[in-house]
Amino acid sequence: MKNSLGNRLWKIITSPSRMMLTVGAVIIMISLVRQYTGISDITSPGAAGATIRFTIPILMAGLGGLWAERSGVINIGLEGMMILGTWFGAWFGFLYGPWVGIFAGAIGGALAGILHAILTVRIGIDQAVSGLAINLLGMGTARFLSGVFFIGKGGDVNISPQVEGIGTFTVPGLSPFLTDIGSKHILVISDVAGVCAGFITKINWASLVLILALPLTAWILWKTRFGLRMRFCGENPVAAESLGVNVYRTRYIALAVSGALAGLGGAYISVISTGNYLEGQTAGRGYIGLAAVIFGNWTPAGVLAGSVLFGLTDALRVRQSTSVHALLLVVITLALAYGVSKFRKKDWKGFIIGLVIGGVVLAYYLINKVVPDEFVTFFPNLTTILVLAFLSQRLRPPAMAGAPYRKGEESS
Amino acid sequence: MKRVNRFFWALAAPLAAVLFTLIFVSIILLMKGANPLSTFQLIASYGSQPENLVAELNQTVAYYLAGVAAAIGFRMLLFNIGIDGQYRLAIFIAAVVGGATNLPAFLEVPLIIITGVVVGALWASIAGYLKVKRNISEVISNIMLNTIASGLIIYMLQPGRFGLKGGLSDNLATPTIPKSGWLPSLHIMGGELYSFAFVAIAVGVLYWVVLNKSVFGFNLRATGMSFRAARASGVNAPRMVFITMALSGAIAGLTGMGELLSHTHTYSLAFPTGYALTGLALALLGRSNPIGIAIAAFFWAFLEQAAPALDLNGVPKEIVMMMQGTIILATVTSYEIVKRITRRQQQRLVGAAEAPRVDADAKGVKS
Numbered sequence: 001m002k003n004s005l006g007n008r009l010w011k012i013i014t015s016p017s018r019m020m021l022t023v024g025a026v027i028i029m030i031s032l033v034r035q036y037t038g039i040s041d042i043t044s045p046g047a048a049g050a051t052i053r054f055t056i057p058i059l060m061a062g063l064g065g066l067w068a069e070r071s072g073v074i075n076i077g078l079e080g081m082m083i084l085g086t087w088f089g090a091w092f093g094f095l096y097g098p099w100v101g102i103f104a105g106a107i108g109g110a111l112a113g114i115l116h117a118i119l120t121v122r123i124g125i126d127q128a129v130s131g132l133a134i135n136l137l138g139m140g141t142a143r144f145l146s147g148v149f150f151i152g153k154g155g156d157v158n159i160s161p162q163v164e165g166i167g168t169f170t171v172p173g174l175s176p177f178l179t180d181i182g183s184k185h186i187l188v189i190s191d192v193a194g195v196c197a198g199f200i201t202k203i204n205w206a207s208l209v210l211i212l213a214l215p216l217t218a219w220i221l222w223k224t225r226f227g228l229r230m231r232f233c234g235e236n237p238v239a240a241e242s243l244g245v246n247v248y249r250t251r252y253i254a255l256a257v258s259g260a261l262a263g264l265g266g267a268y269i270s271v272i273s274t275g276n277y278l279e280g281q282t283a284g285r286g287y288i289g290l291a292a293v294i295f296g297n298w299t300p301a302g303v304l305a306g307s308v309l310f311g312l313t314d315a316l317r318v319r320q321s322t323s324v325h326a327l328l329l330v331v332i333t334l335a336l337a338y339g340v341s342k343f344r345k346k347d348w349k350g351f352i353i354g355l356v357i358g359g360v361v362l363a364y365y366l367i368n369k370v371v372p373d374e375f376v377t378f379f380p381n382l383t384t385i386l387v388l389a390f391l392s393q394r395l396r397p398p399a400m401a402g403a404p405y406r407k408g409e410e411s412s
Numbered sequence: 413m414k415r416v417n418r419f420f421w422a423l424a425a426p427l428a429a430v431l432f433t434l435i436f437v438s439i440i441l442l443m444k445g446a447n448p449l450s451t452f453q454l455i456a457s458y459g460s461q462p463e464n465l466v467a468e469l470n471q472t473v474a475y476y477l478a479g480v481a482a483a484i485g486f487r488m489l490l491f492n493i494g495i496d497g498q499y500r501l502a503i504f505i506a507a508v509v510g511g512a513t514n515l516p517a518f519l520e521v522p523l524i525i526i527t528g529v530v531v532g533a534l535w536a537s538i539a540g541y542l543k544v545k546r547n548i549s550e551v552i553s554n555i556m557l558n559t560i561a562s563g564l565i566i567y568m569l570q571p572g573r574f575g576l577k578g579g580l581s582d583n584l585a586t587p588t589i590p591k592s593g594w595l596p597s598l599h600i601m602g603g604e605l606y607s608f609a610f611v612a613i614a615v616g617v618l619y620w621v622v623l624n625k626s627v628f629g630f631n632l633r634a635t636g637m638s639f640r641a642a643r644a645s646g647v648n649a650p651r652m653v654f655i656t657m658a659l660s661g662a663i664a665g666l667t668g669m670g671e672l673l674s675h676t677h678t679y680s681l682a683f684p685t686g687y688a689l690t691g692l693a694l695a696l697l698g699r700s701n702p703i704g705i706a707i708a709a710f711f712w713a714f715l716e717q718a719a720p721a722l723d724l725n726g727v728p729k730e731i732v733m734m735m736q737g738t739i740i741l742a743t744v745t746s747y748e749i750v751k752r753i754t755r756r757q758q759q760r761l762v763g764a765a766e767a768p769r770v771d772a773d774a775k776g777v778k779s
Contacts, residue, residue: 074549074551076551076555119741119744119745123745123748123749124748125741125744125745125748126491126744128491128493128551129491129692129696129740129741129744130741130744132493132689132692132740133693133737133740133741133744134737135689136689136733136736136737136740137734137737137738137741139733140730140733140734140736140737141734143728143730143733144440144728144730144731144733144734147728147730148444148728157728284559287555287556287559290552290555291556294552372567374563374564374566374567375563375567377559377563378559378560378562378563378564381555381556381557381559381560382556382560384552384556385538385542385553385556385557385560388542388546388548388552388553389542389546389548392546392547392548402549
């Protein structure tokens with residue numbers, strides 16, 4: 001029992017041991033906030049469903065970033081790969097149906113991933129340059145192809161024809177039951193029920209399939225021989241090579257998968273979320289995926305946590321902007337709790353930081369009625385900067401991610 | 413002989429890149445059913461019309477400054493992808509300050525320019541601080557800072573904060589800068605050339621002189637070449653990294669200033685984005701050399717000016733964007749390949765000179 005596959009997977013997903021505790025505390029806090037402010041949308045099934053839809057593209061991009069960086073190559077081209085995913089997804093989805101579209105999105109992203117691999121691994125150009133150029137190429141290619149293919153087929157230079165949808169499923173019996181409990185406004189119980197109801201009501205089949213990428217990634221990277229070698233390449237390619245790992249080939253595979261995952265995220269946006277390709281619809285989610293990787297400290301569980309956090313703010317912003325305002329109370333509580341914990345450890349600097357952040361946000365909460373959309377939009381980016389600034393000692397990126405590596409040469 | 417050889421290889425890389433791009437684009441054009449030759453002819457003839465030339469020169473100035481900003485970072489192996497946020501925040505705040513004050517021209521214009529420079533430097537120094545104190549890649553922090561800058565600008569541009577609803581276009585814009593803060597344009601070739609071009613030239617000269625002829629520039633280049641060696645010889649290397657980032661941001665703050673001072677006199681969301689990528693591409697193309705960057709900037713502006721003409725003739729104008737992306741990749745790739753070829757040549761030369769002394773046992777050992 002102890003070593004069953006399911007048990008192992010569970011361990012991987014919950015690898016930071018305090019995660020369950022944290023999740024519990026957050027649930028209670030959100031529940032209290034919901035009770036206090038009376039904004040019941042925060043934990044409604046609808047909000048939970050929307051969070052899933054907003055989380056998946058970020059999660060896919062984040063997992064793509066994880067694959068690339070764990071193998072030692074930074075992938076700033078995620079955004080461009082996502083854009084290709086949206087285009088290929090919409091076009092092939094229009095021609096052959098949504099599932100083919102999603103698959104084609106993965107292929108489109110993977111092609112860009114392989115290009116990134118050729119340029120950075122084989123030729124050895126700067127990884128940031130290659131990534132940024134791929135973003136430019138992805139944008140240009142999608143625009144160019146739209147002009148060539150969409151006109152006359154019911155689309156235009158920046159919009160594709162409509163793709164037919166994929167069905168959803170609802171767990172019978174349980175879903176209405178939980179929804180019912182959720183609407184009774186009982187502390188904690190209703191909130192948990194409401195969120196759970198959201199997870200089993202009208203869930204798109206594609207969401208269910210794509211989310212499998214998370215346990216699969218965790219399993220491949222930490223439980224297989226290939227995964228061990230891949231992470232080895234990210235930590236010390238010279239040593240890996242000397243022990244017989246083919247660093248180039250490993251990185252090629254990692255980047256192809258990275259691009260495919262980003263492409264899947266893009267295809268999800270165009271095929272599932274909107275039902276067609278719209279220019280600029282990725283809206284920087286590739287970069288937010290990169291942010292989720294950092295936020296998640298280069299672990300699958302962490303990437304999931306980051307994606308959910310960023311997806312949640314996105315979803316709440318779109319549904320009801322007062323929800324985000326109410327959630328400031330959670331931020332205030334967390335900041336003050338941080339300050340108090342530092343106070344007990346006699347860490348005065350941390351105490352003051354916690355107090356100041358809590359105080360400023362509290363003042364903002366009391367003065368304003370809503371959080372402006374613009375602030376919510378860059379919330380993931382600001383969070384990443386703050387995490388980097390305050391927790392950088394605790395972060396542990398792959399040691400050689402971003403460093404150039406040539407076979408047979410000492411890395412300089 | 414050696415000199416000619418080096419010169420040849422230095423030119424070979426960008427030429428090969430441009431050639432590769434032309435071939436690549438030709439293939440795409442042929443697939444689309446357009447004639448590549450006539451398309452290139454169209455770009456060339458449209459771009460070299462006098463009235464377009466002036467517009468290109470104005471665009472060149474902005475691109476040039478973005479390129480120099482990127483090039484300063486490159487000398488320190490810093491990848492300032494934050495130019496976009498730095499430039500827009502700088503121009504926005506400069507426009508706000510200019511719109512709120514009404515000093516005599518000899519004070520107003522410098523005030524606006526210096527505001528831009530300071531804001532750009534400050535915004536960039538966030539990334540510089542994180543890099544030096546927290547060892548965080550400037551690429552990641554700058555990407556995040558770009559989005560934050562955009563959000564802040566949109567927030568502050570709302571009516572009732574610093575923005576006004578524009579008259580003709582429905583764009584949100586800052587209050588118009590009073591006439592004393594306007595910089596005249598030169599009337600040439602039927603167009604109006606922003607006189608800010610002279611500032612750009614001065615920046616280019618200053619960049620070259622400071623980098624190549626001053627102790628500061630020497631320290632900067634030394635730190636870029638080897639952080640540890642510079643540190644060992646007494647240079648405060650982390651401080652140099654921080655200053656370089658701030659300097660790069662300061663120059664980024666000048667990007668777009670010509671348009672603000674001589675043309676729009678107000679900041680609106682119509683100010684273009686994407687200067688970071690362009691600046692980096694130009695610095696790469698021009699090998700961080702001020703004249704090289706200028707040529708590359710003109711080339712870039714030339715291509716972009718011709719884009720609308722392509723659309724009118726049935727060629728999708730996005731081909732220009734693809735051309736630019738391809739040029740970046742092709743340039744970097746060919747520089748990398750040339751670097752390897754020349755290194756191998758040098759190794760061979762050294763090997764030939766050393767060969768009589770080192771014999772049999774050296775054979776079979778890969779150089």
